[in-house]
Every structure is written in structure tokens, then in C-alpha cells.
Amino acid sequence: MIDRLQAQMQAMQMLMKMQDVTANNLANINTPGFKGSNTFQNMVQKRIDGKMVTQAVPQQQVDMQQGVxxxxxxxxxxxxxxxxxxxxxxxxxxxxxxxxxxxxxxxxxxxxxxxxxxxxxxxxxxxxxxxxxxxxxxxxxxxxxxxxxxxxxxxxxxxxxxxxxxxxxxxxxxxxxxxxxxxxxxxxxxxxxxxxxxxxxSSNVDPLTEMVDMMKTTKMFESQQRAMTTTDQMMGRATQQLGKF
Structure with a gap:
């Protein structure tokens, strides 16, 4: 279950990064020459507690689509x-x-x-x-x-x-x-x-696309929050049961 909590935490961190990028894009809708950013996951390997673990690290890349x-x-x-x-x-x-x-x-x-x-x-x-x-x-x-x-x-x-x-x-x-x-x-x-x-x-940011992405990211973040709460409750019940022995 610890692994599940860690995966859910990483997912929430990724979603927070995506939301920050979207917010910055929206803030620069009227900035001449501004190029929006896209987010993606970059899989990297890290050594944790003596073993190699693959983690998803949020990255952003400049969108070079032509502005008007x-x-x-x-x-x-x-x-x-x-x-x-x-x-x-x-x-x-x-x-x-x-x-x-x-x-x-x-x-x-x-x-x-x-x-x-x-x-x-x-x-x-x-x-x-x-x-x-x-x-x-x-x-x-x-x-x-x-x-x-x-x-x-x-x-x-x-x-x-x-x-x-x-x-x-x-x-x-x-x-x-x-x-x-x-x-x-x-x-x-x-x-x-x-x-x-x-x-x-002009800026190449499409406000409609960014607003849709923001709503999707918010829903996914809330879903991960609920999943993390459920996992935490399951761990709590498991700990209580183990304490009886």
C-alpha cells in the first residue's frame, strides 16, 4: 500500500505541474510573441533505499506553433x-x-x-x-x-x-x-x-483548449485525492486489525 500511496502522490505532483503550466499559458494570452508550454512525463531511474526505482518526472516543452x-x-x-x-x-x-x-x-x-x-x-x-x-x-x-x-x-x-x-x-x-x-x-x-x-x-495560446485542459486536470487531481484518502483509510483499518494480535 505504501507503493500505491507513492504512485498517487507522484500523479498529484504531475497534475499540479500541469495546472501551473496551464495557468501560466492563460496568463499570457495577450502577451505578444508568447509561446505556450506543453507538459509530459519523463521516466527517470533513481536509487532509493539501495534499489533502482523508475519514476515519472513532470517536464515541460515550448510549443512552437505559429501565432497569428x-x-x-x-x-x-x-x-x-x-x-x-x-x-x-x-x-x-x-x-x-x-x-x-x-x-x-x-x-x-x-x-x-x-x-x-x-x-x-x-x-x-x-x-x-x-x-x-x-x-x-x-x-x-x-x-x-x-x-x-x-x-x-x-x-x-x-x-x-x-x-x-x-x-x-x-x-x-x-x-x-x-x-x-x-x-x-x-x-x-x-x-x-x-x-x-x-x-x-500574437500569443499562440488557445484559451478554449487551455480551459478544457484545466478542467480535466482538476477532475483528475480530485480523483487522485479520493483514491489517496481510500488508501489511507485501508491502511488505517489494516493497522487496527494487526494491533489486535
Whole structure:
């Protein structure tokens, strides 16, 4: 019966993890570029009391399903069609992002909504010329970004947005501010994804699916609670009977 209690406890821990992931997905329905997570069980072997025991450990993986590309008309909004990521850098190092809402800061660096510098082929994208907002004929400067990320200012090539892909999405780890990270060896330059200027990608979370999953998980958790209570009662009765001898 101890083994039964342990199995029920592990099941409840798995269900709690699933509920936490679902709640986080729902909380980010309106977060641009957010990628939801899926949960699954990973079977691992552990040594307990001198013997090897196989246990189910809850894991989560980033869902790379494409979110809807919303048009904005803003030349500094960028959406990625494909599985690539923008690379941004701040004081905590390099991060991966799908949130393409960008702007130039007062120093002429292209930054995202969190102020992190957006990386190009040769480092942070630096274009103080854009701040002057004038073209060669005195008109407003024209910034064009091709679908391969090439940035042109009044027709002149300045840089190219660095887009990378992580083939093994199990290597992705969540960070703060809707960032992800992955080991350098897991990242590769991505030429298959397309950059869409004047768009941003919405969250790929389906609220209806998440609500259904939440209700299912709640029912399964309650079922495990009842099963654990029954097992506990059976152990109590068994202990009472044994005490009579």
C-alpha cells in the first residue's frame, strides 16, 4: 500500500505541474510573441533505499506553433513566420525572443520593449542615422526590412536582423520578460523563417483548449485525492486489525 500511496502522490505532483503550466499559458494570452508550454512525463531511474526505482518526472516543452501575425503598419514592428527567434542582449546576456515590437533608443540602438539591444549579423544593431529621420532629399527616412531580415535605410543596406532556430526545443528554457534561452551549440542561424515588417506575432495560446485542459486536470487531481484518502483509510483499518494480535 505504501507503493500505491507513492504512485498517487507522484500523479498529484504531475497534475499540479500541469495546472501551473496551464495557468501560466492563460496568463499570457495577450502577451505578444508568447509561446505556450506543453507538459509530459519523463521516466527517470533513481536509487532509493539501495534499489533502482523508475519514476515519472513532470517536464515541460515550448510549443512552437505559429501565432497569428497581426498587422500594425509600424515599420519597427516585426513578426517571424517560421520557427526562428530574434536574438537580444542585455546585462544578463543573450536571450531569444519572438516579440518583434522594437524601436530605436536615444543612442541609436535598436531595442525591444524591455530595452534589450537587438542583435544583427555583426552585433547590436546601431543606426543613429535613423534618428535624424531625414533621407537624402530631406524627406522622412525610409526603413525597409526584407523577409530575410536585411535592413535598408533609404535603399542602403545597413545590417541584418540575426534570426536563429533551436531544432531541439527541449533545450529551450524560459527566462523573465517573455525571453527564452538555449545553449549556444543548440542554436543555428535560420534562413527558412521569414521576417514580416509591419506585423507582430500574437500569443499562440488557445484559451478554449487551455480551459478544457484545466478542467480535466482538476477532475483528475480530485480523483487522485479520493483514491489517496481510500488508501489511507485501508491502511488505517489494516493497522487496527494487526494491533489486535
Amino acid at each position: 501575425l497581426e498587422p500594425t503598419g509600424n515599420p519597427l514592428d516585426f513578426g517571424i513566420k517560421g520557427k526562428g527567434f530574434f536574438v537580444v542582449e542585455n546585462g544578463e546576456g543573450a536571450h531569444l525572443s519572438r516579440d518583434g515590437r522594437m524601436h530605436f533608443n536615444s543612442n541609436g540602438f535598436l531595442v525591444d520593449e524591455n530595452g534589450s539591444r537587438v542583435m544583427g549579423d555583426s552585433g547590436p544593431i546601431y543606426m543613429p542615422e535613423y534618428l535624424k529621420a531625414t533621407g537624402r532629399d530631406g524627406d522622412e527616412a525610409t526603413l525597409d526590412v526584407a523577409d530575410d531580415g536585411t535592413i535598408r535605410l533609404d535603399g542602403e543596406v545597413f545590417d541584418r536582423l540575426r534570426i536563429v532556430q533551436v531544432e531541439d526545443t527541449s533545450k529551450l528554457e524560459r527566462r523573465g520578460n517573455n525571453y527564452l534561452s538555449a545553449p549556444e551549440e543548440a542554436m543555428a542561424d535560420d534562413s527558412s523563417s521569414k521576417v514580416m515588417q509591419g506585423y507582430y506575432e
